[in-house]
Amino acid sequence: MSELMIEQYYTRLEKIIQYGGSRNESALRSAFEILINGYCESKNLLLINELEIKTPSGTTVIPDGTIKDALRLDWGYWESKDEYDDLNAEIKAKFAKGYPDSNILFEDSQRAVLFQGGAKVMDVSMRDAEKLDKIITRLLSYERPEIRTFREAIEQFKTDLPTILNTLRDQIAAESQRNPQFQNARDAFLTLCREAINPQVTPEDVREMMIQHILTEEIFLSVFNESQFHRENNIAGELQKVVNTFFTGTIRRNILASIENYYLVIKRTASNIVNHHEKQKFLKVLYENFYKIYNPKAADRLGVFYTPNEIVRFMIESTDHLLDKCFRKRLSDPGVHILDPATGTGTFVTELIEFIPKTQLPHKYKDEIHCNEVSILPYYIANLNIEFTYKQKMGQYAEFKNICFMDTLDHAAFSQKQYDVFSMTVENTERIKNQNNRDIFVIIGNPPYNANQMNENENNKNREYKEIDQRIKVTYIKQSTAQKTKLYDMYSRFLRWATDRLGDKNGIIAFVSNSSFIDARSYDDFREIVADEFNEIYIIDLKGNARTSGERRRREGGNIFSDKIKVGVAIYFGSLVSYGVV
Template structure:
């Protein structure tokens, strides 16, 4: 029996009837009162299931954009139910017919007019209730929350099983790769080329094991890009996936790829089926964000920790992009698409900031900005792939044509400060992109850098790596000017990213806009950092909600 069933005596039900009564008394139109009270009730219903109620969340069904009055999203951002409110005077059945012709989602949707409610599941009417009767209201809500589409049950089980299986699957693949390192000359040659690419872009001291892990990540996830996002040509079009494929192809002597993919069918099929229920790209994007986080937690918790593998909630991304837009206009008299505005997200993860910016830049300026002045860096393979797809999709949606995002680099941002000879691999597309970025006069740096002070114990083996130039800069500035006796907190990757960003402006007027927590604003160890930031800001420093900081240098 389902534990969270509603009964008339339960508080949310009583509160609903109380709200209807009191809202009506305040003089609110009866209908408005009924609607507000039902929305409040659904918000509580959602919260009790661990879901979120989102008002007016657009969804694209069969190519049409529709906006139900409410959507209940589960923890993976997958819709579990919808709500559509009508007026008392409306003929509810006629209104439902209208919505049906507009292709409203009919898998678990309540249509109601404050008095009557009709519930549709799997495209058919399954229940009709009188909302003025508490017993009937509870029955309606119980059928509504207990509905789980079959494919979603399979999905939840498959994700749980996949998370459990990932370490074993990865270990099996790693064994095959180790054998190939020893005995397969074609693999050794292909691997050596990719290894050099990683050395030049990511870390000159990168271990062979770290690169082996990338091959494993690629093998475990690339089918999702092909099927969830309908990008059959993903591995051909993405410049890094293309390089990885060459290495994997050379494995064929030791590894039956199609059998491997067949063995994972239970996982892919469940994800693909769920993805099919997500018509809207933004839902797929949110869903992929979840897969990204969950995958890393199962695959490599230490990597997830050192690199800060966590996506940035849309509200924060939206607030920060809007702030930059506003500051560009008010302080610099220019705009996001302006020819003098060169934007970089140095730790792009799944590309959420770039997607938001692409949606803000006026259409007439977008092509030029996209081709020349937008840049994003990512150090991990899986988020890099997701970022490429998300950003390129956002651009194609607005411009009506696909164009690869050449501003995206597979690179360690902090490593870019090291003054090294990097023409070695200029024949490779990724290195060309990195070079173009290095030569660009960046003026806006926006993003959510990783937070990590370092390992908790010497045995953890997940130490933050050392960066000659940036570490020295932090020491000479933020650390030298700090009065704190314990300065350990300054080894945080976030501090390095701030130092790097301010230096990257190379004395130009510009903006650095990062997500931050409060410790940077009031903790003693950051006194030197605050002093330096204050010195470079002559115009304004803004603190937003979520602790987001905006630093402006002029």
């Protein structure tokens, strides 16, 4: 029994009554919320306040708390009432409104009642610590049938996917030999990728993009069921042209038949998610899990994990504060162009959309928020998340035309870079040109951490970036003659790129990345140069370096990415002020 947590709950409850003089629900429920979250932590669950959920009849209800697991699935629910209420009558009224009875706890600080599978299974006095422990434990130990079905579908997907992948690869190999229409469409898309991403992209890379596109289309449509993304987005449209040359009718039905249940389970789960933030998180979890199954070796090496929303919001709010402090501007002001150079699934841009007032958002969204992504699946998800967030806030859909399918680090020359407009989609080319011609004021994001590796593309391992690496050599590594140093890590490259992108103009860079640069001996020159290049630098060392030991490891503590990565993490802000301009 968690005696300490329950004793702390009783103490907290008494203080609220003593100091506040109130016994109503809004005053007392915070104490029980803390208690439940304490229990949740040991089971890797999380209690989230007042999330909308859709009932079987199509209406929406909002329990006081929803318990989520790591897959963003609803594990259970909690509803708090006043002790002066008739709890039995309140329970009856909630069920009449459509509140779920699959696993829900009702309490009024005196009595707790638990329903599971539609039946009342416990009814206890909350002043009995042992019984209170048992009812909370039972709430958090119950696996709803829907969760069991979802997990079983994922396990079956793991079993079936290797066969499907081999079948698709064999099919594509056959089409490469016998289908001229396929060959032409594939070669056109390959040329696009070599221009936008990496000159070393191969036909095998395009094959894997096609497979990812084929296997995830149903997932996207299930989560964002009104999306026309695969048909309307310029890059997805080009890839779909290749797929349409062979993956139709009987071939499509036969190959995907064994994982149809996986798609149905996702669709059923997604249909009950009303809150658009939860939709985004659910989609990101699906992506992370899909990629671990699709390519576990690359997922382990690359760490397919994205920035926690709390960190993103902190960075956006801090950047807005620094803009005001240094330049008397705000993120929402006209003329403040914002760029996320490695957007992943679009978290920074969606949080920007939430942060910017509705009155200024249409202009910012249309002209002054920019982002890039080099990998096909995150690019897709970022598009979906950004457009869906805008629609939820503004009440109407608008295409987001400022995301580029490109490798940011290949565009070190910015507006001087020349393009073969016949080798890329005209729209993607124009987007890149438009971004490169803009005066960027804020560069914000989470650049890749791993040395000598790009985001998701295995074949980019040990890839060099000629222009950026030369800039690092003449700045961060002044005297070094070594061909390989840690200063060619991806986050060093992105900081070099971002600093050069701002150039001699005003601006702010805000990154979260590996924290090695703070005290590693190999970064001595780096620290000296960066200190010279910026007018002000703010660094928040979040620690979490799991590669340490002993007392140092104890001081480092846990990682903000829930220990999914092993390196320490830091948030840093740098401001460049062009004197005489402000």
